[in-house]
Amino acid sequence: MLEISNIDTYYGKAQALWDVSLSVDEGEIVALVGSNGAGKTTLLKTLSGVLRPASGTVTFLGQRIDGLAPHSIVEMGISHIPEGRRLFTQMSVGENLEMGAYVHAAWKRREETLDQVHEIFPVLKERQGQLASTLSGGEQQMVAMGRGLMSRPRLCLFDEPSYGLAPMLVTEIFRVIQDLRNQGMTVLLVEQNVRQSLEIADRACVLENGRIALAGECEALLEEELVKKAYLGL
Amino acid sequence: MVTLLNMVIGGLLLGGLYALIAMGLTLQYGVARVLNISHGEFIMLGGMTTWTLYTVFGINPLVCLAICGPIAFVLGFGIHRVLFRRLQASAPSQGAFESSSMLASFGLLFIIQNLASIAWGTEIRAYTYLAIPVHLAGAVFQANRLVALGCAVAIGVAFYIFVARTRMGKAIRAAAQDPATAGLMGVNINSVLALCFGLGAAMAGAAGVLISMIYPVHVVMGMPYTVIAMIVVALGGLGSIPGSFIGGFVLGLVGSIVAYMDPGLSLVAYYGIFILLLLVRPTGIMGR
Ligand SMILES: Nc1ncnc2c1ncn2[C@@H]1O[C@H](COP(=O)(O)OP(=O)(O)OP(=O)(O)O)[C@@H](O)[C@H]1O
Numbered sequence: 001m002l003e004i005s006n007i008d009t010y011y012g013k014a015q016a017l018w019d020v021s022l023s024v025d026e027g028e029i030v031a032l033v034g035s036n037g038a039g040k041t042t043l044l045k046t047l048s049g050v051l052r053p054a055s056g057t058v059t060f061l062g063q064r065i066d067g068l069a070p071h072s073i074v075e076m077g078i079s080h081i082p083e084g085r086r087l088f089t090q091m092s093v094g095e096n097l098e099m100g101a102y103v104h105a106a107w108k109r110r111e112e113t114l115d116q117v118h119e120i121f122p123v124l125k126e127r128q129g130q131l132a133s134t135l136s137g138g139e140q141q142m143v144a145m146g147r148g149l150m151s152r153p154r155l156c157l158f159d160e161p162s163y164g165l166a167p168m169l170v171t172e173i174f175r176v177i178q179d180l181r182n183q184g185m186t187v188l189l190v191e192q193n194v195r196q197s198l199e200i201a202d203r204a205c206v207l208e209n210g211r212i213a214l215a216g217e218c219e220a221l222l223e224e225e226l227v228k229k230a231y232l233g234l
Numbered sequence: 235m236v237t238l239l240n241m242v243i244g245g246l247l248l249g250g251l252y253a254l255i256a257m258g259l260t261l262q263y264g265v266a267r268v269l270n271i272s273h274g275e276f277i278m279l280g281g282m283t284t285w286t287l288y289t290v291f292g293i294n295p296l297v298c299l300a301i302c303g304p305i306a307f308v309l310g311f312g313i314h315r316v317l318f319r320r321l322q323a324s325a326p327s328q329g330a331f332e333s334s335s336m337l338a339s340f341g342l343l344f345i346i347q348n349l350a351s352i353a354w355g356t357e358i359r360a361y362t363y364l365a366i367p368v369h370l371a372g373a374v375f376q377a378n379r380l381v382a383l384g385c386a387v388a389i390g391v392a393f394y395i396f397v398a399r400t401r402m403g404k405a406i407r408a409a410a411q412d413p414a415t416a417g418l419m420g421v422n423i424n425s426v427l428a429l430c431f432g433l434g435a436a437m438a439g440a441a442g443v444l445i446s447m448i449y450p451v452h453v454v455m456g457m458p459y460t461v462i463a464m465i466v467v468a469l470g471g472l473g474s475i476p477g478s479f480i481g482g483f484v485l486g487l488v489g490s491i492v493a494y495m496d497p498g499l500s501l502v503a504y505y506g507i508f509i510l511l512l513l514v515r516p517t518g519i520m521g522r
């Protein structure tokens with residue numbers, strides 16, 4: 001479904017990704033792990049069009065998407081749920097969700113999608129009229145995820161959705177991601193919670209200093225010395 | 235009592251125009267991040283064009299509103315497309331863009347002013363339209379001022395509803411708060427910025443039409459209005475549309491009261507408020 005081949009990405013003159021290749025198949029959860037500053041967010045930004053790769057290609061459903069503007073990439077069915085939630089804090093919860101459905105095709109079906117999002121996160125229905133900035137951290141993350149789903153994507157790019165949440169909420173977020181996949185969603189998941197991510201993912205890859213260090217099936221990776229030492233504390 | 239009422243009504247009449255001008259600048263500066271020094275030139279273009287349309291072709295100034303507004307929109311939209319968008323694309327940072335775009339708008343001011351003086355000359359132009367006295371609670375005002383206020387408020391309210399309710403209006407608000415994230419939602423950010431710049435120019439053009447109904451117009455009339463718009467934007471809070479609307483009326487009231495004591499002092503009072511505000515509440519009335 002998504003084919004990333006030999007991507008190099010720069011911030012100005014500073015290179016952040018070196019020759020990154022990765023593929024995500026339809027219906028899969030692929031986990032992307034790595035330490036702080038490894039380039040995980042940079043990779044997601046390159047996929048969603050916020051950054052342009054200097055070389056390499058990104059193909060989605062058979063079409064080249066590298067070099068397209070972010071709004072065109074959302075229209076094709078990729079939703080990037082950014083790091084740090086990035087809610088529109090001066091807007092209500094309901095308006096934030098509406099903004100998620102901005103693309104034309106999703107706008108027409110926004111009521112129907114909203115019901116689905118409310119089913120996943122019932123608390124958002126109660127909070128509808130509240131300013132997004134007045135919600136708790138967990139609720140804000142739910143708004144961010146709900147907003148990302150409002151565009152009716154086929155592929156979700158989650159950037160550390162469990163960051164800063166209490167353990168119970170972390171479990172809840174992982175359960176939601178699993179449910180989404182069971183309903184046919186494809187997921188590329190960036191996470192710090194390595195153990196939990198590898199439990200729900202089909203495949204995973206480890207990014208180190210802007211390069212892919214390891215990639216493979218999750219069961220196999222859990223046995224890797226590097227993963228055990230660096231990320232599982234064994 | 236009657237003089238107080240006089241001042242208040244006079245202030246509201248003036249405030250409506252200020253509110254309209256300031257909302258336009260709010261869109262250009264608060265959303266598109268261009269501190270548009272040539273804002274007043276679009277006011278001038280609206281005023282001069284209306285003078286020509288009315289005195290030469292006999293077109294009603296209210297009809298001119300429907301002509302000048304859209305023309306100014308197209309002009310502003312085009313200027314953003316060919317100039318500011320490119321500056322933004324080539325700027326290394328947002329700060330660099332804000333200063334280069336301000337300098338570019340300075341250049342725009344001179345270009346527009348010079349072209350206008352070739353077209354219209356440098357004489358002061360005026361016409362009379364609806365100069366009928368209207369008695370309002372003991373005070374007397376000319377009908378054209380009431381019509382101008384009515385139009386300014388109608389445009390302001392219509393725009394507020396547009397921004398609060400519609401899909402495109404919400405995209406404008408989202409882009410004002412966080413352009414990168416708005417892009418992730420599917421908002422074509424370049425189009426929205428050009429739209430905001432164009433709408434800002436349209437409001438300036440419309441304000442120029444309304445101003446020409448009341449005051450004489452000339453090709454260098456723009457600058458004081460630009461300054462007033464900046465003061466109101468600072469007063470209302472950067473990027474806040476209701477803030478600039480309310481701020482416009484506040485400044486209009488102050489201007490009217492001060493002008494009653496000494497007409498020469500209104501600009502002094504405006505600057506006084508501006509400096510006081512920067513010291514006491516730099517985020518403005520509605521700012522965060
Ligand atoms: N806007 C930027 N300008 C310049 N360099 C940047 C920028 N954003 C990130 N970088 C650099 O790029 C590298 C990768 O950063 P990135 O944010 O992708 O890491 P990450 O894996 O997401 O880390 P984290 O787990 O902390 O979120 C880092 O060295 C970082 O300093």
Ligand SMILES: [Mg+2]
Nearest residue numbers: 040041042083
């Ligand atoms: Mg990151």
